Amino acid sequence: MSNSKLYKGSLSTIILQLLSKEDKMYGYEMTQRVKELTKGELNITEGALYPALHKLEADNLLEVEMKKVDNRLRKYYKLTQKGATESVSKLEELERFMQTMNGLINPKPSLG
Amino acid sequence: MSNSKLYKGSLSTIILQLLSKEDKMYGYEMTQRVKELTKGELNITEGALYPALHKLEADNLLEVEMKKVDNRLRKYYKLTQKGATESVSKLEELERFMQTMNGLINPKPSLG
DNA sequence: TTTTCATACCTAAGATAGTTATGTATATTT
DNA sequence: AAATATACATAACTATCTTAGGTATGAAAA
Numbered sequence: 001m002s003n004s005k006l007y008k009g010s011l012s013t014i015i016l017q018l019l020s021k022e023d024k025m026y027g028y029e030m031t032q033r034v035k036e037l038t039k040g041e042l043n044i045t046e047g048a049l050y051p052a053l054h055k056l057e058a059d060n061l062l063e064v065e066m067k068k069v070d071n072r073l074r075k076y077y078k079l080t081q082k083g084a085t086e087s088v089s090k091l092e093e094l095e096r097f098m099q100t101m102n103g104l105i106n107p108k109p110s111l112g
Numbered sequence: 113m114s115n116s117k118l119y120k121g122s123l124s125t126i127i128l129q130l131l132s133k134e135d136k137m138y139g140y141e142m143t144q145r146v147k148e149l150t151k152g153e154l155n156i157t158e159g160a161l162y163p164a165l166h167k168l169e170a171d172n173l174l175e176v177e178m179k180k181v182d183n184r185l186r187k188y189y190k191l192t193q194k195g196a197t198e199s200v201s202k203l204e205e206l207e208r209f210m211q212t213m214n215g216l217i218n219p220k221p222s223l224g
Numbered sequence: 225t226t227t228t229c230a231t232a233c234c235t236a237a238g239a240t241a242g243t244t245a246t247g248t249a250t251a252t253t254t
Numbered sequence: 255a256a257a258t259a260t261a262c263a264t265a266a267c268t269a270t271c272t273t274a275g276g277t278a279t280g281a282a283a284a
Contacts, residue, residue, distance in 0.1 A: 004121075004205050004208070004209055005120075005121035006121050006122055006125070006205065006206060006209040007121070007209070008117075008120045008121040009116075009117035009118050009119070009120040009121065010118055010213065013118070014216060017216060017217050018216075021219070034216070037215055037216055037219055038212050038215060038216065041208070041212050042212055042216075091217060093116050093118065094118060094213065094217065096116070096153070097116055097118040097119065098210050098213070098214075100150050100153050100154055101122065101206065101210070102210075103149055103150060104126060104129060104130075104146070104149055104150065104154075105129050105203060105206065107133070107149055
C-alpha cells in the first residue's frame with residue numbers, strides 16, 4: 001500500500017470516497033485511479049483491496065454488477081443508499097482525524 | 113484509542129512528536145497530555161502505549177530514566193539522537209500522508 | 225513465437241498494531 | 255471502607271494489512 005503505516009485503517013474510507021465521485025468502478029480501476037491521483041505515493045495492493053471490497057459488500061455499503069468487457073470479467077461496485085450515508089460520515093471522520101493530528105503536532109498555547 | 117480506525121499506525125508518530133516538544137515525559141503523562149490536547153477526542157490506551165514505548169526504546173529511538181516521585185515509580189522517556197532525527201521524518205511522513213489523503217478526497221481536475 | 229507485461233479477479237499465511245481484560249501497587253478522595 | 259487516580263505491565267484476541275501465491279485473457283516485446 002505504502003511504506004507508511006499511516007494508511008492503515010484508511011482503505012475503506014478511500015474506496016467509499018472514490019465511489020462517491022464516480023457512479024461505479026471496478027477493483028483494478030480503483031488501484032489505478034488511486035495511483036494516478038496520488039502520483040504513485042499510494043499503491044493499493046490487491047491483497048488488501050479485494051477483501052476490503054468483499055467486506056463493504058457484506059456490510060451492505062456496496063452493491064455489485066458483473067460486466068463482460070473484451071471477453072474479460074469485471075465486477076463493478078457502486079454505493080448503496082447506506083454506503084452513500086457512510087461515505088459522508090467516513091469523510092467527516094477523516095477530517096476530524098486530520099484536525100486532531102494537526103492539533104497534536106501544532107498545539108495552541110493555552111491562554112493565560 | 114478512538115472509535116476511528118484512522119489512528120491505527122499513528123501512535124509512534126504521536127509519541128515522538130510529544131517528546132520533540134517536551135524534554136522528557138513518562139507514559140501516563142503522555143496519555144493525559146494527548147487527552148487534553150485533543151479535547152478527549154483521542155485517548156491512548158495503556159495496552160497500546162506501553163508496548164509502543166518498549167519498541168521505540170528497543171529501536172534506540174528513546175532512552176529511559178527511572179525516577180521515584182511520591183513513593184511511586186516513573187519511567188521518563190526522552191528522545192535519543194536517532195529518535196530526534198526520526199521524529200522529524202515521521203512528521204514529514206504525516207504531513208505527506210495528510211496531503212495525499214486531501215488529494216484523494218478533493219481531486220484537482222486535470223487541466224485540458 | 226515464446227515470453228513478458230498489463231488487465232482482472234481471487235485467497236491464504238504471516239506480520240503488526242491495535243483492543244479488551246487483567247494484574248500489581250501507592251495515594252487520594254468520597 | 256470503598257472508589258478513583260496515578261503508574262507501571264502483560265496476555266489473549268481482533269482487524270488490517272503485506273507477501274506470496276493462483277487463474278485467466280490480451281497485447282507488446284524479445
